[in-house]
Amino acid sequence: MGNKIVVPFGSQHIALPEPVSFLFDTKNEIITDVRVDVGYVHRGIEKAAITKFEFTNVAYLLTRICGFCSITHAGGYHHGIEKLLDVEAPKRAEYIRLIITELDRIHSHMLANAHVAEVAGYENLFMQGVKDREIVMDLLENITGNRIQYDIYTIGGVRRDISKETAEYIKKQLNKLKDKVLKVYDFYDTDYTFGLKTKGISYISYDDAKKYNVVGPIARASGLATDARAEFDYLPYDELGFEVQTRTEGDVWARNIVRQMEVVHSIDLILRAIDNLPEGDIKVKYKGRPKGETFVRVEAPRGECFYYLKGNGTKVLERVRVRVPTYSNIPILKELFVGEKYSDAQPIVLSFDPCMSCTAR
Amino acid sequence: MINPNVEIFQSTLETIVEDIKKWYDYKKYHYVTINGVDEGGKLRIDYIFSDYNEKNKMYVFRITDIDFDTLIPSIASVIPSSWMAEWELRDMFDIEVENTQKGIFIKDPNIVAPLRKDK
Numbered sequence: 428m429g430n431k432i433v434v435p436f437g438s439q440h441i442a443l444p445e446p447v448s449f450l451f452d453t454k455n456e457i458i459t460d461v462r463v464d465v466g467y468v469h470r471g472i473e474k475a476a477i478t479k480f481e482f483t484n485v486a487y488l489l490t491r492i493c494g495f496c497s498i499t500h501a502g503g504y505h506h507g508i509e510k511l512l513d514v515e516a517p518k519r520a521e522y523i524r525l526i527i528t529e530l531d532r533i534h535s536h537m538l539a540n541a542h543v544a545e546v547a548g549y550e551n552l553f554m555q556g557v558k559d560r561e562i563v564m565d566l567l568e569n570i571t572g573n574r575i576q577y578d579i580y581t582i583g584g585v586r587r588d589i590s591k592e593t594a595e596y597i598k599k600q601l602n603k604l605k606d607k608v609l610k611v612y613d614f615y616d617t618d619y620t621f622g623l624k625t626k627g628i629s630y631i632s633y634d635d636a637k638k639y640n641v642v643g644p645i646a647r648a649s650g651l652a653t654d655a656r657a658e659f660d661y662l663p664y665d666e667l668g669f670e671v672q673t674r675t676e677g678d679v680w681a682r683n684i685v686r687q688m689e690v691v692h693s694i695d696l697i698l699r700a701i702d703n704l705p706e707g708d709i710k711v712k713y714k715g716r717p718k719g720e721t722f723v724r725v726e727a728p729r730g731e732c733f734y735y736l737k738g739n740g741t742k743v744l745e746r747v748r749v750r751v752p753t754y755s756n757i758p759i760l761k762e763l764f765v766g767e768k769y770s771d772a773q774p775i776v777l778s779f780d781p782c783m784s785c786t787a788r
Numbered sequence: 789m790i791n792p793n794v795e796i797f798q799s800t801l802e803t804i805v806e807d808i809k810k811w812y813d814y815k816k817y818h819y820v821t822i823n824g825v826d827e828g829g830k831l832r833i834d835y836i837f838s839d840y841n842e843k844n845k846m847y848v849f850r851i852t853d854i855d856f857d858t859l860i861p862s863i864a865s866v867i868p869s870s871w872m873a874e875w876e877l878r879d880m881f882d883i884e885v886e887n888t889q890k891g892i893f894i895k896d897p898n899i900v901a902p903l904r905k906d907k
Contacts, residue, residue, distance in 0.1 A: 466879075468894040473880075474902040506790045515789045639869045640819045653818065659844055661790050722792045722846050724820075724838065733820050733836070750821040750873075760868035788895060 431459070438467050443776065444542070445783035451769060455651075458764045458772070461786050463677065463757060469787040476747040482508060482717055487578060492749065493785045494575045497537075498531040500578035503734035503749070507659045508582060509715035511534035518586035518705040525662040526597075526700050527571060527579055529693040534563040535728035536644075536686040536693075537608075539780035540615070543683050546773045547624045552614070554608050559607045561719050562600050569593060585708030594701045598716035603708055612687040615680070625680035629763045629775040632677060639759040643730020643752045646778060647673045655726035666701045679778040686780075724782065727752050729780055751785035755779065794846045799835075803853055808835060809866045816840060817847065822863075822873035824881050824906045831856060831881060833861065854883075856904070861887035863892055866900070886907065 431454050436734045437449040444469035452460040472492055476485045486504050490497040495532070502524065509516065541556030564574045570589060571577035579585050589597070615621060631641065634651040646653050652671040674681040674687040725732050727740030730752030737746040760779055767775060805852060812819075820836040831854040832870045837843040854860070864871050874885045879893040882901035896901070903907040 464892060466891070466895055469893050469895075470791060471899075471902055510790050512789075594795070628811045639815050640814075658840070658845075659790070659792070660840065721790070722794055722836065722848075723790060724792075724846075731820075735823050735834075737825065737834075746823075748821075748823045750823075754872055755821075755869070757872055773795075 430454070431517045431588040436770055436776075438464070439482065445781070447776075447781065447783045447786075448766070449621060449663060449772070449776075451764065451772065453769050455613065456769050458769055460769055461764045464574070465757065465783060466787050468784050470784075472788045473749065477502065477744050482744050483582065483740065483742075485747065486580060486582075486717070488786070489747070489749070490576055490578055490580075492751075492788055494726040495535045495782060495783055495788045496531060496729065496732070496785065497576050498580070499725055499732050501578065502528060502661065502725045503581075503723050503732055504736070504747075505580045506715055507721045507723040507734050507736040508738075510721045510723075511715075511719055511736060512582065512713050512715055514583050514711060515714040516584045517708045517711060519588075519707045520709045521663055522700050523585045523587075523589055523703050524580060525667070526589070527577060528662065528695050529697050529700075530567050530570075533604075533690050533693050534560050534567070535780075536690050537554075537563070539650070539728075539777070540611075540683050541688050542777045542780075542781075543624055543774060544621075545575050546777050547621060550619065552611070556611065558646070559611070560602045561602060564605075566597055566600055568595065577759065581710065582756045583713045586710075589701075589704065590707050598698060598701055601694050601698060603720050605691065608687065608690050608694070612691065615683050621755055622680060623707055625683065625774065625778075626676070626678055628771055629677040629767060630677050631759060631763065633675070635759065636677070636763075637764070640755060641759050642755045643727070643732040644682055644754065645756055645759075646730065648685045649677035652657040653731070655724040655731045656774050659724055664696070667696050667703070669696060679774050682780075684777045693706065714744060720746075724779065727785075729753055729782060729785075730755065751782065751788075753779070753781045755782070757786070792846055792868055793844045796848045796850050799849045801853050801854065801858065803827060804849060804851060805834070805861050805863055805866065808863055811849075812837070812866055812889070814867075816894045819870065821840060822877060824877050824883075826881070826903060827852070828856060828905065829856075830842075831883065833860065847856065856881065856883055858883070860885040862888070882891075 438446040448464040489497040545553035723734040735748035835849040
C-alpha cells in the first residue's frame with residue numbers, strides 16, 4: 428500500500444478554463460477524499476444589483492455573470508421583472524428570445540464537448556468542434572450584434588428583429604451545421620477508443636442524481652428527465668415540440684452524447700421557430716416600478732438556473748438571488764471523485780462543464 | 789408571462805429540519821436552493837423546492853424574523869447537497885450555520901456580510 432499523497436488540482440490548472448480548487452487525498456493514485464473551493468472569482472454581483480443599479484440596468488450587470496450563458500441570465504431576470512411589472516412581451520419577441528437562447532445552448536455544448544475530447548486526447552476533434560462552433564457565433568453576431576454578451580432582451584420584448592433575409596440565412600447555416608454535428612455525434616457514439624476513455628467513468632445513478640439534486644445534461648445523462656424548459660413556462664417550448672433528451676448510462680460518455688443530442692434538438696427547435704415566427708411587434712411599453720417577489724426557473728446550457736427577485740416599488744430592487752447550475756452540481760461532483768483514479772480527474776471535471784464565474788458570481 | 793405557482797409553508801428555526809424531513813421526498817421534489825433576505829435588521833430564510841411532476845409548481849419553507857446572532861440549523865442531514873447554499877449563507881450574511889466554514893465564497897477577510905444592510 429502506498430502513502431497518502433495530497434494532490435492539488437487548481438486553482439490554476441492547464442485543464443481548467445476557470446479557477447476552482449480541488450485538493451485530492453490520494454492513495455496509489457486512487458482519490459480517497461476531496462476538499463473543494465469555489466470562490467476565486469467572486470465579484471459581488473448580487474450586492475451590486477441591489478445597491479449600484481436601477482432595475483432597468485440590472486440586466487446589463489447580470490448578463491456579465493457569464494460569457495457562455497449570458498442569455499440565460501438575461502432570461503431569468505427579464506421574465507422575473509416582467510412578472511413584477513405585469514408586462515407581457517409580444518409573441519414574436521418570445522420566439523426571438525427562444526432562438527437566441529437555443530443558439531447560445533448550441534455553442535456552449537459544442538465547446539464543452541470539444542473540451543472533453545481534448546482532455547481525452549483528441550486534439551483534432553477539439554479543433555473541429557471549435558471550428559464548427561464559429562457558424563453559431565457568426566449567427567449570434569448577425570442577429571444581435573455581438574458574439575457574446577448579447578443584450579437582446581429588454582423589458583417588454585427584444586431590441587432587434589429578425590428580417591426575412593436573416594431568417595433564411597439562419598436556416599441555411601443551421602442545416603449546414605446539423606450535418607457537421609451529426610458526423611461528430613456519430614464519432615462520439617461509435618468510436619471504440621473514445622468509448623474506452625469515457626465509458627463507465629464517474630458513474631451517477633438515476634437515484635443519486637435525484638438524491639443530490641443534479642441538474643442539466645449531467646442529470647439527463649443519468650436518465651433523470653428534468654429540464655426547466657419542460658417544467659416551467661417561460662418561453663414557447665411546448666408550441667415547438669420540445670422534448671427532454673436523456674440517456675441512462677450516467678458516465679462521461681453519456682454526458683457528451685446528451686449534449687450532442689441537445690445540439691441537434693436545439694437546431695430543430697430554431698428551424699421550427701423560424702418557420703413559425705409570428706408577425707407583430709417585438710416590444711411593448713411598460714409602466715411603474717417592480718413590487719413584490721417572484722421565483723423564476725430557466726434552463727441554462729449547464730442546467731436549471733434559478734432567479735429570485737424582490738422589489739419594493741422603488742427603482743432599486745431589494746433582493747436579487749441567482750442560483751446557477753454548476754452551484755447545484757458541485758456537491759455530486761465532490762462525491763464522485765472518491766474511488767476514481769487521479770488521472771481521470773480532468774475528464775470528470777470537464778464532463779460537468781463547470782462554470783466558476785457563474786458559481787461564484 | 790411566467791406564472792409560478794408557489795406554495796409557502798411557514799416554519800421556525802426549531803422545527804425547520806423536522807418540517808422538511810417530514811415533507812421532502814427526493815423522488816418527487818427537487819431542492820433548488822436556500823435564499824436569505826435581509827428584511828431590515830432581521831433575516832428571512834427560504835428553502836426552495838420545485839416539483840418534478842407538476843409544471844410551474846414551487847414550494848418554499850420560510851422562516852422569518854431571525855436575529856443575526858442566531859445559530860441556523862443545517863438541513864444537510866435531509867438534503868446532502870444543501871451544504872453549498874448553507875456555506876454561502878454564512879459568508880453573505882455573517883450568520884452562524886451549523887457545520888459550515890467561512891470563506892468558501894469570500895476570501896477577503898475585510899469583506900463581511902455583503903448582503904446585510906447594516907454592514
